[in-house]
Amino acid sequence: MATTTIVNEGSWNTFHNNGPFPTRVVYQTKLADKNAMPDSFDRYNDATDEIRRIIATCKSNGWGFRGYGSSWSLSTVAHQKDAMHFNALLNISFSFLPTDLHSESKFSNSDLFLFQCGNTIKEVSHKLKDRGRSLPAGGASNGQTIAGALSTGVHGSAFQVGALQECVVGLHLIIGPNPSDVVFLERESAPALSDAFIKKIKARVIRDDAMFNAAVVGLGSFGFIMGVLIQAEKLFLLRRYTRKIKRTDALPLGETLDFANSGFKIQTELDPQGKGKTPYHYKLYLNPYNPSEDFVTEIIYKYPYTPDYPDPIPSVKTFIYDDLPELIGRIASSCNNIIPTMVKLMKGTIFPKLDQDTTGTFGEIFSDSTYQGKAFAWALGIDHSNTTRALNLFLNLINTRGPVPGAVGLRFVKASQATLAFTSFPITCVLEMDGVQWDAQGGMISMEDFQKELIKAFMDAGIKFTWHWGKNATWNYPGLINYMYGQKAVEWKKQRTKLLSPEMAKLFSNQFMDDTGLSQPEPPLSV
Amino acid sequence: MNYLLRGNNLSIAVFTLILLQSCYSARIRVKECDMPEPKPVASGKGYYRDKVCHEVKIKGNLGVTDGSFEQMVTCQCANGFYSVEYKVGLGNALLSGITLGKVRRGKFIYVCCKEEN
Numbered sequence: 198m199a200t201t202t203i204v205n206e207g208s209w210n211t212f213h214n215n216g217p218f219p220t221r222v223v224y225q226t227k228l229a230d231k232n233a234m235p236d237s238f239d240r241y242n243d244a245t246d247e248i249r250r251i252i253a254t255c256k257s258n259g260w261g262f263r264g265y266g267s268s269w270s271l272s273t274v275a276h277q278k279d280a281m282h283f284n285a286l287l288n289i290s291f292s293f294l295p296t297d298l299h300s301e302s303k304f305s306n307s308d309l310f311l312f313q314c315g316n317t318i319k320e321v322s323h324k325l326k327d328r329g330r331s332l333p334a335g336g337a338s339n340g341q342t343i344a345g346a347l348s349t350g351v352h353g354s355a356f357q358v359g360a361l362q363e364c365v366v367g368l369h370l371i372i373g374p375n376p377s378d379v380v381f382l383e384r385e386s387a388p389a390l391s392d393a394f395i396k397k398i399k400a401r402v403i404r405d406d407a408m409f410n411a412a413v414v415g416l417g418s419f420g421f422i423m424g425v426l427i428q429a430e431k432l433f434l435l436r437r438y439t440r441k442i443k444r445t446d447a448l449p450l451g452e453t454l455d456f457a458n459s460g461f462k463i464q465t466e467l468d469p470q471g472k473g474k475t476p477y478h479y480k481l482y483l484n485p486y487n488p489s490e491d492f493v494t495e496i497i498y499k500y501p502y503t504p505d506y507p508d509p510i511p512s513v514k515t516f517i518y519d520d521l522p523e524l525i526g527r528i529a530s531s532c533n534n535i536i537p538t539m540v541k542l543m544k545g546t547i548f549p550k551l552d553q554d555t556t557g558t559f560g561e562i563f564s565d566s567t568y569q570g571k572a573f574a575w576a577l578g579i580d581h582s583n584t585t586r587a588l589n590l591f592l593n594l595i596n597t598r599g600p601v602p603g604a605v606g607l608r609f610v611k612a613s614q615a616t617l618a619f620t621s622f623p624i625t626c627v628l629e630m631d632g633v634q635w636d637a638q639g640g641m642i643s644m645e646d647f648q649k650e651l652i653k654a655f656m657d658a659g660i661k662f663t664w665h666w667g668k669n670a671t672w673n674y675p676g677l678i679n680y681m682y683g684q685k686a687v688e689w690k691k692q693r694t695k696l697l698s699p700e701m702a703k704l705f706s707n708q709f710m711d712d713t714g715l716s717q718p719e720p721p722l723s724v
Numbered sequence: 725m726n727y728l729l730r731g732n733n734l735s736i737a738v739f740t741l742i743l744l745q746s747c748y749s750a751r752i753r754v755k756e757c758d759m760p761e762p763k764p765v766a767s768g769k770g771y772y773r774d775k776v777c778h779e780v781k782i783k784g785n786l787g788v789t790d791g792s793f794e795q796m797v798t799c800q801c802a803n804g805f806y807s808v809e810y811k812v813g814l815g816n817a818l819l820s821g822i823t824l825g826k827v828r829r830g831k832f833i834y835v836c837c838k839e840e841n
Contacts (some may be wrong), residue, residue, distance in 0.1 A: 290841070
């Protein structure tokens with residue numbers, strides 16, 4: 198049988214050290230021993246039963262409960278003050294036969310895979326590669342679990358493909374302690390699995406487009422995600438380039454995505470007419486304290502897979518001193534005037550190395566990240582046509598109310614179907630800043646105050662924006678969720694209220710949900 | 725004169741502290757293992773923040789004719805290694821040096837491979 202142990206009591210922290218946060222108890226469930234229970238379906242279903250038992254315990258204690266994966270989010274979206282469950286050891290996966298699919302399914306069985314919640318993106322990529330398949334898109338890193346990554350809308354910069362959740366076509370959810378609380382949710386317009394298969398994973402089926410679109414970026418609050426059904430695509434190669442790019446080319450490209458007629462070209466990526474090909478991925482890095490200097494672009498092109506490419510994984514990798522990020526944070530706090538100099542000096546570490554061309558699979562190009570100290574990250578989504586205006590506003594604030602210790606990036610992502618995806622514009626420009634946390638000293642603005650000023654500045658300028666659910670923000674800023682999502686937030690709450698009983702909606706909520714107002718039922722419960 | 729001496733002592737102390745914190749370490753990473761055994765709650769700094777790691781202290785005293793030694797340990801890895809690091813602090817490196825390699829102190833830190841399912 199699956200076994201659950203208490204692995205920590207008292208506190209929990211994110212990977213990026215944004216805490217610690219108090220929590221009563223952290224559970225971890227290990228799958229049943231393979232020798233004792235050799236059938237994967239038995240072990241998968243056994244784990245489902247175990248999670249139901251934990252939910253029953255939390256229910257009887259009046260506790261909140263939340264599953265989490267790699268703790269990658271910098272916001273408190275994953276945190277629950279009562280009970281948390283570490284999912285990473287739940288990493289079974291299934292492929293399908295044609296007979297496992299719904300009779301009206303338009304998917305190919307060889308493209309569908311069910312991943313248990315604790316599979317990391319790296320594990321997913323590896324398992325898919327073994328089958329000649331790949332995730333179509335994902336984030337910059339691969340350490341998040343599949344359930345965690347899609348729950349906040351992890352995105353990358355594949356502007357013709359979209360965020361990670363676009364390949365998710367089914368969700369296996371546990372929404373309460375009873376056997377009837379195990380559901381498989383998919384779109385009615387795109388059924389994937391047969392009722393017979395869904396019965397095999399002890400679930401009842403719900404086919405509902407609106408509910409699926411709400412749950413797929415569910416912020417961990419649509420129940421416990423036990424499994425994620427994804428539609429993979431044929432394995433492909435990515436050719437990655439890193440080049441300097443003039444600001445006068447970089448920003449118009451971001452706003453138009455017209456690579457054919459841009460002055461910026463990669464000489465090995467031209468069409469027969471000599472025009473620039475449209476890449477798979479376009480990302481910009483810039484020094485916020487010297488925006489007149491050239492930007493750096495990471496630009497990636499997609500190619501059919503062939504096996505004969507040089508190994509892109511470096512055989513030797515160096516790591517910064519463990520204490521260096523905190524030292525930088527302390528220096529920045531006590532003497533923020535030197536932040537611009539520090540950013541300039543550390544460009545070699547912060548930005549990707551220039552002119553290093555690499556070819557690899559999706560899993561090889563977007564590979565391992567390491568801990569870089571107590572980090573902060575802001576990521577605003579804006580319509581890409583507003584890139585220059587938004588960037589100028591952002592940089593003006595950084596330079597007048599800052600400086601703050603970080604560097605700026607721009608990524609571009611196609612709109613998501615998910616109701617509360619922060620990549621909600623037709624093409625979202627993700628304007629982001631990543632850096633080292635600081636303590637406000639000697640007149641330096643605090644991170645909290647800077648976030649508030651950032652939100653206010655964008656609202657005052659009338660620039661519509663969203664904010665990445667997994668990154669730092671002042672989530673209880675008055676009117677923020679309504680400004681960003683309006684009726685979509687109402688729709689999301691409506692679907693959540695439809696799926697979860699009031700008691701379970703409370704169990705699967707947390708402070709983050711309360712701060713954003715998303716824990717409220719819709720329509721509101723009558724008093 | 726006193727404050728100069730104090731200043732010098734402080735500098736020496738800081739310098740010594742910095743040196744003593746300097747470690748020699750090298751790590752091998754097993755390419756065939758994709759995922760490390762994950763740590764449920766992130767703690768600590770650096771490479772091991774999100775990984776369950778195991779430490780083995782190395783303690784070897786060699787005789788005059790001994791060139792090497794091995795130390796028997798119980799390995800916690802049922803699914804192979806993800807990484808193995810050998811670490812020697814400056815103090816232990818100096819100890820090995822002044823004893824002409826006859827006293828060996830250090831530690832291995834290893835991370836197991838996450839179980840595949």
